Amino acid sequence: MEIDGFRGRLITAGHADYDAARSVWNGSVDRRPRLIARCAGTADVAAAVRFARDHDLEIAVRGGGHNVAGTAVCDEGIVIDLSAMRSVRVDPAGRTVRVQGGALWGDVDEASQAHGLATTGGIVSHTGVAGLTLGGGIGFLMRRYGLTVDSLLAAEVVTADGGVVRASADDHPDLLWALRGGGGNFGVVTSFRFALHPVGPTVLAGPVLWAADDTADVLRFYRDFAAEAPDELGTVVRLGTVPPLPAVPEELHWRPAVAVVCCHAGAVRDGERAVRALRRFGRPLADLVAPKPYVAHQRSTDDTVPHGWHYYWKATDLAGLSDHAIAVIADHAYEAGSPRSYAVMFHMGGAVARLAGDTTAYAARDVAHNINIDAVWLPEESGERAAAETAWARRFLHALQPHRVGSVYVNFLDADDGTSRVREAYGERVYRRLADVKVAYDPGNVFHLNKNIRPGATSPAVVGPSAGSPGRHRA
Structure with missing residues (x-):
């Protein structure tokens, strides 16, 4: 197979690199494209799009290949692969x-x-x-x-x-x-x-950990702590077993725990004041908050979610952390069978909330927290383990229904989150505006292997590719 004007590398099933090239971060995704076009630049991308249209090939687009739904790879079509374009x-x-x-x-x-x-x-x-x-x-x-x-x-x-x-x-x-x-x-x-x-290059960052039995008390404290936190302080709550990272004391490895991970974007001395109350609350198992390079902090959890493990996500936005919502989280977070499964909750607000909801296509500006329930298992643990972990994630999300605000972060949607959840991510007003932009730039829904916006779709009943467009598209 050749593409006119293409300077990059074309990979097909006969190549030694084919299996590696079709692999994405989520190891549960196993698809076999007809062609992988590893592009060297913008001209290659344009040539690959034209080739796909001329040959009626379904298009998947790969950047980092990290989306849990695995939309960066397709069966039988072409993967337009930007992984060599990292300047x-x-x-x-x-x-x-x-x-x-x-x-x-x-x-x-x-x-x-x-x-x-x-x-x-x-x-x-x-x-x-x-x-x-x-x-x-x-x-x-x-x-x-x-x-x-x-x-x-x-x-x-x-x-x-x-x-x-x-x-x-x-x-x-x-x-x-x-x-x-x-x-x-x-x-x-x-x-x-x-x-x-x-920012930085040195920031005050790291987690404070408490025993899982203290989760409800920690979250009630955190609710008030986060509400008063300065904008410079970003926090993420992680609930699950403690991963065996080098910075974590060995006696805590795989122990169920709740962690509040901090990163203060200002001066270290200001950060120390901002997190003082958190570090003094209750009886922490460990306090790993310290001055460190921002780059090191950003890499600190990479090994907890490596390429090739199997992942399944469920997520929602929360209006707040009521006592009942906290009880639901504390009751469900540790019920997963896999020690690698966990839930993670992001504190929103601050600069995020100061823009109007339709300033950007990301519309959920007024939510307090975003929670992502991550079912994780090893490749050799398919079958019963996979079914049990996905069931845990679904039960957890269902239990949070009374506390949802009717929105969700689109990047956290998995492959089985359908049209209604995509619309939920944007709300009807923003979704309709996106559908109009789609008409202007992709009226045939060529780029539909994603959390799809249907061209001109205004009715929640619309399903599948846009009217008149089959699963594969041709100009």
Whole structure:
């Protein structure tokens, strides 16, 4: 197979690298594309899109390949693979960074921290920049500097017809708005330009851990602590067994525990004041909060979610942490059978909440917390273990129903979260606006292997690809 004008590498089932090239972060995803087009630049991406349209091939787009639903790979179609496009160029004077579409957050953190700068990224450094950004982008810096999309200044996009456009406040502003949370629905983003902000390079960061039996008391304290926290303090609550990380005392490995992980984006002395009450609450099993490089903190949990394990997620936004919601969380968080399964809860608010809900396509600006229930098991533990872990995640989500606010972070949706949950992520007003932008840039729904926005879809009853468009699409 050849693609006219393509300078990158084409990989098919006959190549020695095929199995590695079709693998994604979630090891439970096992799909066999007809062709993997590993692109060397934007021109290759455009050529691959045109080739796919001409040959009626379904398109999957791979950036970091980290999305739990596995939409970065398809069966029988073409994977437009940006994983070789990882350039990161920092402009320290202008406090901006240009990032290619295959870069990982570790790439961005390392390059920007050389200048004492950063932008909001994910909490795992091997997460892809493109996927996290296009869904909104939550992380430790969001309460101080907003979501990742709030720092997105411009993007270069290959559209469904194989053309290349620049989306910014001045060029295609409707497309820029849609890219700020609307997912990969509108084209292949080959580069992003972000604003950077002063961070570190040394920050006060790390977890405080308590025994699982103390979870309800810790969460009740945390509810009030988080409500009064300064914007510079980002916190994430993790509930499950303690992973065997080098920084964790060995006697705590695999012990059920609740952890509040902190990262203060300001001066270390200000951070010490901000977390003092948290560190003194109750009887912590361990206090690992300390000054450390921001880059090291961002990498600190990478080994808890490695490539190749099997993952299944359920998630929702929460209005707050009522006593009843806390009881539900404490009752369900430790019922998983796998010691690798866990739940993680993000404290929102701060700069995230100060923008109007329709400023970007990420619309859930007014929620207090976001919770993600992560069922995890090893590849050799399929069958009964997989069924038990997915059932635990579903039970946990169902028990949280009375405490949901009717929204969900689109990046946390798994493969079995259908159209109604995609609409839930945006709300009807934003979803309708996204559907109109989809008509302008991808009327045939060529880019539909994602959390799909149907072109012009205004009725919740609309299902499947857009009317008149089969599962595969041709110009």
